Amino acid sequence: MKQKKYFGKSLQEVEKLAVLELGVAYDDLYFDVISPDGTKDEEMEIEVIVDANPVKKGKDFLEKFLQDANIYGFVERKMRDNVVEYSITTEDANGALIGYNSQTLNALQLITSLIVNQYFDRDNETGLIVKVDVGDYRKSRDEKLEKLAVRVGREVARTKIPVKLRYMNAYERKIIHNKLSTWRDVKTHSEGVEPRRYIVVEPKSADE
Incomplete structure (x- = not known):
């Protein structure tokens, strides 16, 4: 997970900067205050750590997408090494989710991959390979x-x-x-x- 050490006059100052620089929501960050509150001459030291479950975040996104699109279905997830596979099952919306020449499905996979991997430090971590399938279409x-x-x-x-x-x-x-x-x-x-x-x-x- 991403983590970074910050120095600032206040916790609020560091919170705003960390959200902006790390590119994740405030609720997904843990702030560990190392030094006491900053003074006029000294800044406080804070370790900021991403505290989130990336795989669950991907599943949450896909479920929210189905809900917003008024599509009844469910999402299953499966992990294998550094590969996470999301399988979407619907009653009658498979074609719409796949799209012409798989364009919709490919877009869903790309966005899900971006969401999942935003929590990793790509300089030191490889992240996860994300696959999204609908009704076993991609597998076939x-x-x-x-x-x-x-x-x-x-x-x-x-x-x-x-x-x-x-x-x-x-x-x-x-x-x-x-x-x-x-x-x-x-x-x-x-x-x-x-x-x-x-x-x-x-x-x-x-x-x-």
Whole structure:
């Protein structure tokens, strides 16, 4: 969690500065007064520590989003190493939450990730990888993309001919890149400009 030492003439002065600099709400901060109250010549010393549960904050955001959008559903969370997965289940709003070409779902995931990781000191902590899914859509989509990567990877390894894939968003491209990143015979790179950016799968040269 983020923490920082401050010096100021009063606790109120430090509180305002810490909220501004650390970028989190006042209720998520703990103020540990190290030195006595500041005097005319001396400033008080205060250790400010972020005191929050980032994973719960992400779940709270998604639940509030559903409530504000008048969508009946619930959010489950699951932790695995440094990955937190939020699974949203609704009765009839899956399509609206996913959006065209997964744009709404990707935006939800990005915002949730920003909310969760704002509590970490990114200079000293890696933070968490955040995934948001709706009705197992992303899980199913990821599996299809991984199968595509394997099929194309095998084809390129066999024929030695590069293959250009269809336009994909950044999340989809990452799935392909990661799946083939450890292959000995092929490599991947992206070309084009968003939203027409795509992956090229090509054979590795003999010295690679």
